[in-house]
Amino acid sequence: MSTVVLDNVTKIYPGGYLAVDRMNLRAEEGELLVLLGPSGCGKSTLLRMIAGLEEITSGDLWLGGELANHLAPRDRDVAMVFQNGALYPHRSVRGNLSFPLEIAKADPALVKERVTELSRALHIEETLDRRPGTLSGGQRQRVAMGRAIVRQPSLFLMDEPLSNLDAGMRTELRMEISSLVRALGVTTIYVTHDQVEALTLADRIAIMNRGVLQDIGTPAQVYNDPATAFTAAFLSSQQLNLLAATVRTPQNQFILLDFGPHQITMPWTDPRAYAVSQHTGSQIIVGIRPDGLVPVPEKTEGPTFFGRVRTLEYHGHEWLAYLEAGIPAVVVPEPPDRRRGHVNGGQSGMNGKARSMMRRLLNGGSAEDDHEDEQPQASGTHRRADLIVRLGNRPVWRAGDHGRVAVDISRLMLFTQNGSRIDPPRR
Numbered sequence: 001m002s003t004v005v006l007d008n009v010t011k012i013y014p015g016g017y018l019a020v021d022r023m024n025l026r027a028e029e030g031e032l033l034v035l036l037g038p039s040g041c042g043k044s045t046l047l048r049m050i051a052g053l054e055e056i057t058s059g060d061l062w063l064g065g066e067l068a069n070h071l072a073p074r075d076r077d078v079a080m081v082f083q084n085g086a087l088y089p090h091r092s093v094r095g096n097l098s099f100p101l102e103i104a105k106a107d108p109a110l111v112k113e114r115v116t117e118l119s120r121a122l123h124i125e126e127t128l129d130r131r132p133g134t135l136s137g138g139q140r141q142r143v144a145m146g147r148a149i150v151r152q153p154s155l156f157l158m159d160e161p162l163s164n165l166d167a168g169m170r171t172e173l174r175m176e177i178s179s180l181v182r183a184l185g186v187t188t189i190y191v192t193h194d195q196v197e198a199l200t201l202a203d204r205i206a207i208m209n210r211g212v213l214q215d216i217g218t219p220a221q222v223y224n225d226p227a228t229a230f231t232a233a234f235l236s237s238q239q240l241n242l243l244a245a246t247v248r249t250p251q252n253q254f255i256l257l258d259f260g261p262h263q264i265t266m267p268w269t270d271p272r273a274y275a276v277s278q279h280t281g282s283q284i285i286v287g288i289r290p291d292g293l294v295p296v297p298e299k300t301e302g303p304t305f306f307g308r309v310r311t312l313e314y315h316g317h318e319w320l321a322y323l324e325a326g327i328p329a330v331v332v333p334e335p336p337d338r339r340r341g342h343v344n345g346g347q348s349g350m351n352g353k354a355r356s357m358m359r360r361l362l363n364g365g366s367a368e369d370d371h372e373d374e375q376p377q378a379s380g381t382h383r384r385a386d387l388i389v390r391l392g393n394r395p396v397w398r399a400g401d402h403g404r405v406a407v408d409i410s411r412l413m414l415f416t417q418n419g420s421r422i423d424p425p426r427r
């Protein structure tokens with residue numbers, strides 16, 4: 001009994017803020033489902049509704065086939081771990097691990113066995129007689145996880161359990177969580193805002209933004225074949241190129257994606273051709289990752305973009321080039337912000353606000369073009385985004401060069417103006 005089904009689940013907080021908007025989701029028996037999205041998008045709210053810590057405003061929650069909207073938390077057979085797994089400070093690690101079983105009046109021999117087994121799996125055997133205050137952050141989170149699963153719940157909920165740990169510890173514990181929950185076979189819903197954590201841990205990832213489900217699929221599906229521009233941008237390790245193009249079908253010979261100074265043709269044999277042609281005469285959004293653009297010699301045939309290399313950026317394992325190609329900038333389309341009483345979208349706080357204010361000053365623009373994801377370099381009213389190009393570990397250009405890149409058409413992601421995919425993803 002451990003499937004989780006959310007059927008049109010909505011949460012409106014007192015005061016009217018819509019935190020989760022008609023969410024439909026299903027976690028399969030034994031699955032590790034990761035809920036991914038920016039801070040404030042409603043992940044914790046959703047998890048807390050599943051745990052019974054937050055009331056569901058409308059819609060249904062089914063746990064193991066049973067309608068659970070009104071079940072008390074203790075009747076849900078659910079264990080939860082938070083960012084700061086709170087431990088009993090005056091009990092040893094052993095005492096913390098065994099406490100839930102003692103409460104349930106379990107046989108002491110069984111308690112001993114279970115605690116030993118779990119402490120081995122979590123690599124905290126040496127700490128069993130110590131108090132939580134003497135442990136490292138990583139050890140404390142291990143104990144918190146152990147205490148949550150020691151009763152063998154049918155559902156395990158984790159809310160950003162690694163976000164307070166340093167990078168090395170996060171990687172280590174991430175691998176252990178993965179093997180532990182898979183060994184136990186307990187259905188797990190894991191919340192994070194970190195796309196690397198999601199991609200590495202998940203059986204499937206559900207991506208949320210502003211309370212709305214954006215996409216769901218295996219890590220490879222949502223990365224390579226994203227349902228929305230938001231998903232594509234959120235999962236990109238480097239900033240995704242999002243470009244405005246007008247669709248044309250000159251004499252019906254082929255499809256022309258018109259980027260202003262650049263045109264790219266797509267043959268009718270392309271599997272997406274028919275879907276794109278439905279947008280003839282309209283503007284669409286074209287997404288391409290920086291590694292889908294490859295520097296080529298000036299006289300190269302086939303689809304290319306070109307421009308002046310504005311700057312190069314060294315990232316250790318790679319160089320990125322910013323190419324001024326004169327293509328109109330596009331902002332990641334998002335659902336309307338339903339928050340009340342907040343000025344900013346809430347995802348990036350003062351930083352985002354300061355950034356966009358600076359951009360407005362630089363660009364001489366107005367509040368209407370106050371967008372967070374644009375490049376701040378252009379001047380005048382028609383701003384242009386830089387094309388971001390991955391150069392690998394050898395910078396083939398210098399700032400000021402004229403650069404040309406080949407465009408791999410198969411890697412173009414095509415979205416409508418509201419950010420949904422023009423050619424439906426394969427799921």
Ligand SMILES: Nc1ncnc2c1ncn2[C@@H]1O[C@H](COP(=O)(O)OP(=O)(O)O)[C@@H](O)[C@H]1O
Pocket residue numbers: 013014017019037038039040041042043044045046339346
């Ligand atoms: N008790 C509450 N009352 C009103 N608004 C809330 C409450 N808890 C959370 N929110 C708001 O709901 C939104 C989603 O919050 P949360 O689920 O914590 O997001 P996440 O976990 O994705 O960061 C946020 O804008 C937050 O401010």
Ligand SMILES: [Mg+2]
Pocket residue numbers: 043044045159
């Ligand atoms: Mg949260």
